[in-house]
Amino acid sequence: MKKFISAKMINLADPRIGSKVIFKTDDFFAAAHRILNIETPVFKDGLFDKHGKWMDGWETRRRRSKGFDYLILKLGKPGHFSRWWSCKTKALWKN
Numbered sequence: 001m002k003k004f005i006s007a008k009m010i011n012l013a014d015p016r017i018g019s020k021v022i023f024k025t026d027d028f029f030a031a032a033h034r035i036l037n038i039e040t041p042v043f044k045d046g047l048f049d050k051h052g053k054w055m056d057g058w059e060t061r062r063r064r065s066k067g068f069d070y071l072i073l074k075l076g077k078p079g080h081f082s083r084w085w086s087c088k089t090k091a092l093w094k095n
Contacts, residue, residue: 015033015038015076018077019036019073029053029059030051031058
């Protein structure tokens with residue numbers, strides 16, 4: 001993903017401008033900070049870490065109780081969403 005989407009828009013969630021995860025409910029399978037990765041997501045067949053299958057992105061445990069998993073991001077720059085916003089889910093295709 002490019003830092004600048006167009007001449008007038010910027011990726012406010014880019015960690016290179018200071019964006020970071022400031023809270024997450026869970027990140028047992030894959031660290032929450034990976035959700036801010038600007039590189040193209042990858043699937044690494046056969047790669048495991050201490051929590052199981054290695055995941056490129058944020059991955060929580062299966063929830064057995066009511067509620068939702070969520071995280072809170074601190075965006076690196078002030079901004080507003082005047083027209084649209086995009087949330088890429090490409091890394092979730094094998095999940």
